[in-house]
Amino acid sequence: MKTGIHPNYRDVNVVCACGNTFKTRSTYKNDVLHLEICSKCHPFFTGKQKLIDSAGRVERFRRKYAGVNKAEAAPAATKTTSSS
Numbered sequence: 317m318k319t320g321i322h323p324n325y326r327d328v329n330v331v332c333a334c335g336n337t338f339k340t341r342s343t344y345k346n347d348v349l350h351l352e353i354c355s356k357c358h359p360f361f362t363g364k365q366k367l368i369d370s371a372g373r374v375e376r377f378r379r380k381y382a383g384v385n386k387a388e389a390a391p392a393a394t395k396t397t398s399s400s
């Protein structure tokens with residue numbers, strides 16, 4: 317192996333947001349790698365539906381498009397100009 321060109325490959329502890337931890341080997345810069353999802357809690361492996369919404373983006377989307385269906389029913393009447 318040529319020296320000086322390979323990144324530092326070492327043991328890394330992986331910590332998931334669900335509480336699961338495991339060890340792997342990686343060139344990751346820290347000793348602990350934090351995950352939001354892993355194979356223990358991902359819906360594909362658990363078979364359960366889980367909404368991953370850390371920043372409230374789904375809620376924002378629902379609020380933004382709450383009146384869209386009503387607007388489609390009467391497109392001419394519900395044209396609002398929100399300049400403020």
Ligand SMILES: [Zn+2]
Binds near residue numbers: 334336353355
């Ligand atoms: Zn997990």
